[in-house]
Amino acid sequence: MIFDQNAAVSVSVLNDIRVYMLHFEPEPLSNDADAYLIAPMRTLITNIKLAVERLSAFTEEYGDEKLMTCTSVLEHSHNQLRRLLLNLSVVNAVNKGEIPWLxxxxxxxxxxxxxxxxxxxxxxxxxxxxxxxxxxxxxxxxxxxxxxxxxxxxxxxxxxxxxxxxxxxxxxxxxxxxxxxxxxxxxxxxxxxxxxxxxxxxxxxxxxxxxxxxxxxxxxxxxxxxxxxxxxxxxxxxxxxxxxxxxxxxxxxxxxxxxxxxxxxxxxxxxxxxxxxxxxxxxxxxxxxxxxxx
Structure with a gap:
């Protein structure tokens, strides 16, 4: 029962991200991209990370192969979204003339x-x-x-x-x-x-x-x-x-x-x-x- 609830959370988060991305047109980012794109994406990505961590705990405890596969897919998707967010963040910083430099x-x-x-x-x-x-x-x-x-x-x-x-x-x-x-x-x-x-x-x-x-x-x-x-x-x-x-x-x-x-x-x-x-x-x-x- 607990696994089903965790799986449902994970699927819900992925669906939210997919719907959000499908309806976003890749036009040049404006200076307020932080508010309407990057910040919401960062929140969604954090949510999927939390879902992955919860599933990972069950994977380690029960060693279920289907659960392992589910966890791997979620973690892979999470990393792909992080990559996209990092790239979008650089583009947004360039548009604003504020690309970080440390x-x-x-x-x-x-x-x-x-x-x-x-x-x-x-x-x-x-x-x-x-x-x-x-x-x-x-x-x-x-x-x-x-x-x-x-x-x-x-x-x-x-x-x-x-x-x-x-x-x-x-x-x-x-x-x-x-x-x-x-x-x-x-x-x-x-x-x-x-x-x-x-x-x-x-x-x-x-x-x-x-x-x-x-x-x-x-x-x-x-x-x-x-x-x-x-x-x-x-x-x-x-x-x-x-x-x-x-x-x-x-x-x-x-x-x-x-x-x-x-x-x-x-x-x-x-x-x-x-x-x-x-x-x-x-x-x-x-x-x-x-x-x-x-």
Whole structure:
């Protein structure tokens, strides 16, 4: 009886979110998007998280397979919605001219290597190779950690989504003059020329937010906004049948940010939450919930 009540709460929350998103047209966000879109979504996402936690408690206690599946699906949906909310929040901040900027100095080589290692863990299960190369002994940069992480995983997710078994993603970090070059290259199907010219345009396709949550619409636009906030840029090269290469160029460690410096620790597989959120459009529901702890 208690399980039925929890399941009913979960289904109700998901239905509320789906109805809300289906009726929202992806027009350019106005300055009051916080009030009519982002804040309501944040509340709904919090509700679904609470529902997941309640179901997880029963899953651990009873070990019911159907309950495990239900919990995994809910947690997967929750992470997809969190990803969408993070992207919408950046777009809204850009529109308002208030994109956040909390710079810290990080060792970029170790940080990127950790993110790639996490993606490679899941890629191996699909027969997809995800590798990282950096010839630099060390590589320090001033970045907003959360924004950089969002940009990097957004770009990595785009590559992974395009691949099937036997696919390869290679991430390299190098230096050219006073610029750091982060490159993500895959051997996927490539991007058609008519689409390549518009990949950075928000809402480039007529999609509802439900469809946008599956990964089409604003991810690359958000990545470019974040790169530009770091005084950098993004270039995409792609050929159909040969794959896609995304090049992010960032300024090297800038002494003018010394007052903000707070050395960050390298990325660790113990902190999978950002990966589970940002790669949620590529990951399967079966990789969430209790299954992740196995």
């Amino acid at each position: 710079p810290v100095t990080i060792e970029l080589k170790a940080f990127c290597a950790g993110l790639v290692e996490a993606a490679a863990f899941f890629g191996e299960k699909r027969g997809i190779s995800v590798t990282f190369e950096c010839g630099l002994k060390s590589c320090f940069a001033v970045v907003d950690r959360e924004l950089f992480e969002q940009m990097f995983l957004n770009l990595l997710s785009n590559s992974l989504i395009s691949l099937e078994k036997g696919g390869r993603v290679k991430v390299t970090l190098s230096k050219s003059g006073n610029r750091l070059i982060l490159m993500i290259q895959d051997n996927g199907p490539g991007i058609p020329p008519e689409i390549l010219s518009t990949v950075f345009c928000r809402w480039r396709e007529n999609k509802t937010l439900v469809e946008t949550a599956s990964g089409a619409g604003i991810g690359l636009s958000v990545a470019r906004c974040i790169a530009e906030r770091h005084c950098g840029s993004i270039v995409i090269e792609s050929r159909q049948g040969q794959g896609t290469k995304v090049i992010v160029m960032l300024p090297e460690d800038n002494e003018s940010y010394t007052v903000f410096r707070s050395m960050e620790t390298p990325y660790s597989l113990d902190s999978l939450d950002p990966v589970m959120v940002q790669l949620s459009t590529w990951l399967h529901a079966s990789e969430y919930g209790p299954a992740l702890n196995d």
